Amino acid sequence: MTRRTAVVICPGRGTYNAAELGYLGRHFPDAALLARFDAVRTAAGQESLAALDGADRFNLARHSRGDNASGLIYAATLGDFLSLDREGVDVVAVTGNSMGWYSALACAGAVTAEAGFTIANTMGSLMQAALIGGQTVYPWMDEDWIPRPVRKAALLALVADIAARRDHALALSIDLGGLLVLAGNEAGLKAFESSVDPVQGRFPMRLGNHAAFHTALQAPVAAQGRAALPAELFAQPDLPLIDGRGAVWWPGATDRASLRDYTLGHQVTETYDFTAAIRTAAQEFAPDLFIVTGPGTTLGGAVAQSLILARWRGMASKTDFQKTQADQPLLVAMGMSEQRGQVTQQGAIR
The missing domain is CATH 3.40.366.10 (Malonyl-Coenzyme A Acyl Carrier Protein, domain 2)
Incomplete structure (x- = not known):
């Protein structure tokens, strides 16, 4: 073999x-x-x-x-x-x-x-x-997995806007391929979830028993x-x-x-860039699997x-x-x- x-x-x-x-x-x-x-x-x-x-x-x-x-x-x-x-x-x-x-x-x-x-x-x-805090997930790719960079930029701008509000904490927790995993306090998470349209029948999706991983919190x-x-x-x-x-x-x-x-x-305490990890894995090591x-x-x-x-x-x-x-x-x-x-x-x- x-x-x-x-x-x-x-x-x-x-x-x-x-x-x-x-x-x-x-x-x-x-x-x-x-x-x-x-x-x-x-x-x-x-x-x-x-x-x-x-x-x-x-x-x-x-x-x-x-x-x-x-x-x-x-x-x-x-x-x-x-x-x-x-x-x-x-x-x-x-x-x-x-x-x-x-x-x-x-x-x-x-x-x-x-x-x-x-x-x-x-x-x-x-x-x-x-x-401390929690996480919610929202996609920036459509279900066809075609990259939509303008949409991603707009979502990250919304995150920055919410994070600048008084008593609101929100940040990119994990850059997860076509998903943004966001983390923050309850005020920040609710503000984001109420500002975006429901998509694909399940997003935005709050993650149970998850804290605000990979953030300053x-x-x-x-x-x-x-x-x-x-x-x-x-x-x-x-x-x-x-x-x-x-x-x-x-x-x-x-x-x-x-x-x-x-x-x-x-x-x-900082964003976990899984997308970058996989990019390095592919480009640096070019594996078969x-x-x-x-x-x-x-x-x-x-x-x-x-x-x-x-x-x-x-x-x-x-x-x-x-x-x-x-x-x-x-x-x-x-x-x-x-x-x-x-x-x-x-x-x-x-």
């Missing part, structure tokens, strides 16, 4: 939902490692991942809490990375969306699996305890994270690591203190939209992407059972 190069993409919050219940039980390949994760949670007085993942039914209030969701998503992501068929897949770089950065750190070897879990679990718990959480997470957790990555600015942290050339400063500083780990299947659209914005392989619309994907698949979502087998050793997965 021909070995294919791949960039691995780790998803963020909001990706472990009802359909993902039992994901760790179905796919996590290392029971001893999962037990070590749960030992960390038990010591902190938290419910175990085994109990959460093995619940009879999904409960939004329980499973989507930051202190629970972060651990579940990190473990599911890392388990999928460990399940890759490395004889058939040559991972050339790793990136992630939002809290997926913590998972990407571990997948790239910049932190150990246990240290990555400590970072994800700590930050998720701190954000849940503070729960999270400065107190970032400070708490720096106090709790020492530099010793971080090391040189084994694989190139693409961050939320589109910058690359290279093996052998990464300063550990700088990586920690970014992770517990800029990454928490973009592999989105589980849990969930919702990040694939943003990856495809980001590739369209980068004009990767000449794609300029949803139709172009679908044709390219049909002719020679370039995007594999491990959360989809029909695609998972393309990049895993089935016999190695329990």
